[in-house]
Amino acid sequence: MTKSRISPMAASYPASDIRKMFNLALDFPDAVKLTVGEPDFTTPEHIKAAGIRAIENDNTRYVANAGIPELRSAIAGKYSARWNRSITPENVMVSFGAMEALTFALDVTVAPGDEVIIPDPSFPNYMGQVHRLGGVAVSVRVTENNDLKLRAEDVRAAITDKTAAVIINSPSNPLGSVMDRADLEQIAALADEHGFTVISDEVYDEMVFDVEYTSIAEVKPSTAEVGAEFDRFLAIGSFSKTYAMTGWRCGFVIGSQDFIAPMALLQEGLTSSLPGFVQEAAVAAIEGPQTAVEEMVASYARRRELMVERINAIEGLSLLRPAATFYAWVNVSEWGLSSWELATRLLEDHNLATIPGSAFGPAGEGYLRLTFAVSDETINTACDRLEAFAAGR
């Protein structure tokens, strides 16, 4: 038997419909775009200055696999305070964005054939990364009946003796929802009972508007002994969204030392290390003034109101007010088209680029994801075009 030139894993890697829609939109260069999942702000000046200074000071060589000590320590300090528990630098691994943090988290917990529970809809790269490891993704539906929140009872129903990890994402891309503390406590208890790891993607943890936000690192499993801390988690964070640093590619994963230590070995064989100057900029992001973050979050909160008001005034559309992130998850099911067909028609006939809900999993059918990290003018123009589409149906 001859070997195929391309490995079965690479040949069957799931294509991203987000990327497909991006590529289609390239043919419409002046389309109004609500597709991009990143802040429309530039990186704050003091962070850029720290990166430039680091280059001028020749921090341009290889650095430690797990991240420079100053950054591991700054992240540990920030999250010890946020979570009110002791996080040491040894609990922190610095990564190329949250994407590589996810790679590490899955690498240390999942073996071929293991099952990984993921929400549907969710960030499509979860599916791809599980596939890359030869794992089996098991989807759990998240619907409006549950206020677009993943529920512990649905996770429980999907657990088998092959479950190695559960990926949760609160606040959620694309749903804009924040999970309830009670569900997190129950999922933590299930993790202890069944011996799986909770991989918690928390990259939008600072982009929460008017609800209480709880990290998996803050909960006590409902079944835990008094004083025991939950440690079957890997919490993923990023500088990308919080500090408008998507292109710097700096993220991290926090967890117990037995999970974190092997990640440095894996990094040696993957990329060796992140650039030291990027990491120095990240230290400045944490240790410098947080006013830019507060201003950006306030602006997303304000634009959310505009988006909610305009969308809910359009015949046939409905939008639950997102509690967090900069994504509107718009129910378009009354319009009767598949979300891909609708997104394509909006692009071709109205010069409006959106992401079809089905790009995030089968349960996303009947929805569009619209980004509101854009100007008021862009939100208004986009909503005018949706109105025009509604009028022409």
Ligand SMILES: Cc1ncc(COP(=O)(O)O)c(C=O)c1O
């Ligand atoms: C839910 C979620 N996780 C992870 C990422 C990746 O972030 P990073 O830029 O840190 O790799 C994104 C980016 O869109 C995201 O939406």
